[in-house]
Amino acid sequence: MVEVSAVVPTTADRVFDVLADGWSYVGWVVGAAHIREVDPGWPDKGTRIHHSVGPWPLLVHDVTTVREVERPRLLELEARLWPFGAALVRLELTEDEPNSTRITMTERATRGPGVVLPEAVQALLLVPRNRESLRRLADLAVGKDTREV
Numbered sequence: 001m002v003e004v005s006a007v008v009p010t011t012a013d014r015v016f017d018v019l020a021d022g023w024s025y026v027g028w029v030v031g032a033a034h035i036r037e038v039d040p041g042w043p044d045k046g047t048r049i050h051h052s053v054g055p056w057p058l059l060v061h062d063v064t065t066v067r068e069v070e071r072p073r074l075l076e077l078e079a080r081l082w083p084f085g086a087a088l089v090r091l092e093l094t095e096d097e098p099n100s101t102r103i104t105m106t107e108r109a110t111r112g113p114g115v116v117l118p119e120a121v122q123a124l125l126l127v128p129r130n131r132e133s134l135r136r137l138a139d140l141a142v143g144k145d146t147r148e149v
Helices: 012-019 022-028 119-148
Strands: 002-008 032-038 048-053 060-070 074-081 085-097 100-111
Touching: 002 119, 012 085, 012 100, 012 119, 022 032, 022 048, 022 119, 100 119
Parallel strands: none
Antiparallel strands: 002 100, 032 048, 048 060, 060 074, 074 085, 085 100
């Protein structure tokens, strides 16, 4: 599993509010180009985000499904992007102190070509992308915090 983390100056509830808005994924998931639909009840277990990835007109359409959720501490997703494969993505939120939340993101290829890549190679590809995703998620959560005060 490849793991990255970031500490953001806001509550776990605020971060989870961004995760719970399926339409926001295009704003923080690196590579997401378009959200086509979000299932009612997102992020309940089994609900999906229908997304597109890549540059237009070469968009690939697929879905991300909630595997496990414990608001406001955990969201585990199966992110698919066929024909490239699928991955298990786990986002854990821990409040280290008031208004300070550690976001830990782990990702593991579960299907497709990524499964055969050594973890070190996966890390070369995933760590920079996932760090940037966490930066974007943090910006949305902290921005939401300052707008609502």
